[in-house]
Amino acid sequence: MKRQWMTIMAALLVLLAGCQGSDWTVSVKTTPFYKEGTASTFAVAIQKNGEPASGLEVTAIFEMANMDHGQIVAALKEGEPGLYEGQVQLPMEGEWDVLLQMKDGSEMTEKLVTLTVKRQDVAAMINGQAITAAEVKFYQTRRKIEISSAMEEIQQNERGPELTERLSYWERQLNATAEPRSALTHLIELHSMALLAEEKGYSVGQQAVDREMEKRKNQYSESKTAQTLIRQYGETAFWKQERHYVRLVLLAQNVWNDMVKQVKTEHPGMAETEVRFFAQKKYEELLVSQIDSLDIQLYLSGL
Structure with missing residues (x-):
């Protein structure tokens, strides 16, 4: 009534x-x-x-x-x-x-x-689009996989004091993955640049995502640690989130490529290392400008 x-x-x-x-x-x-x-x-x-x-x-x-x-x-x-x-x-x-x-x-x-x-279960909203707590936890797991795989490779190929020093560094990085704020910060930056790429008219096709997914599956299959962490997370859920993450990365890569082209146009003949340095600087400045232009709301409680 x-x-x-x-x-x-x-x-x-x-x-x-x-x-x-x-x-x-x-x-x-x-x-x-x-x-x-x-x-x-x-x-x-x-x-x-x-x-x-x-x-x-x-x-x-x-x-x-x-x-x-x-x-x-x-x-x-x-x-x-x-x-x-x-x-x-x-x-x-x-x-x-x-x-x-x-x-x-x-x-x-x-x-x-x-x-x-x-x-x-929202961790943040960007222009009305949600970054979920599940996405944050996925990226924490993903970072664990990257760091643990690096540590695994170091242990196989290095010995002596250098091994101890490098493992100590990566262990600190591994401990930092427990803090959700750093994962959320990365995802906000990635989503922001993916949105900018779409504003510029870029898109990512299914085939491009499929190719990148195949590369990553092959890469993870070479690490026992990665396979263990993926199973613990849940393989179906992990690969679904990875696919979403890959699409965002490929979108943001278009913005990075624009910065590289811009530097090369402004400084023809510049060495590749310098090109990357100046492109990174331009990319970071653009990132700050993009984040400032977006409506971002944080909901960290409960993560």
């Missing part, structure tokens, strides 16, 4: 707004998620008469569909023209009705949207 009443009221107000000659459209850009004790972003794009509607006062009233959990009210603020967003902490996953109240001067209209809110 409650849901029917919200629907009737929204329809009535939309009808009244239509009588005033304005055509309002709303599209959901970011759906909030459910994580206990955590607020998440809700964002909508609003148009009036086919143009982004700026300068509105927008309120979102959340109610659980077919359940009585009361109302949750969130004020939405305008960022880009016509794009309104705010934070909301929902008490559970499921289907939610959201009544959007939009005021433009003396004109008021309402729209009803329905969202499917999912439980997510």
Whole structure:
């Protein structure tokens, strides 16, 4: 009954707004998620008469569909023209009705949207895209594999004081993998540059991912430590995450390649080591600029 009443009221107000000659459209850009004790972003794009509607006062009233959990009210603020967003902490996953109240001067209209809110174990959000806790734990495992495999190779090929020194270094690196913040930092940087690559028009095809996956499977098969860690993680889950990771790496590689081309154009005849040095500097500057331009929210608790 409650849901029917919200629907009737929204329809009535939309009808009244239509009588005033304005055509309002709303599209959901970011759906909030459910994580206990955590607020998440809700964002909508609003148009009036086919143009982004700026300068509105927008309120979102959340109610659980077919359940009585009361109302949750969130004020939405305008960022880009016509794009309104705010934070909301929902008490559970499921289907939610959201009544959007939009005021433009003396004109008021309402729209009803329905969202499917999912439980997510989120570590961070970048422009509405989630980096999950599972992804962070995967990368921690991946780093363990890389470091353990390096240590395995060193033990096979080196002896004496140099062996002890190098193993000590890698053991410190191995211990650092237990800290999720460093893994999350790396993933934020990788996701950020992958997004930039897509903004530049780059894409990664299935065949390119397949080729890189085959290389990595062959590489891991040569290390007993890697095979053990993959089995412990769960082979199916590991390779699924690795595929996602490979796609991001290949996307970001396009941005790196652009930096190398730019340095070579600016400094023809420069030695390859110098090219890489200056390309790395440009890449890092671009990374900082890209991260500053993104909406990044962190949810580290529980990792």
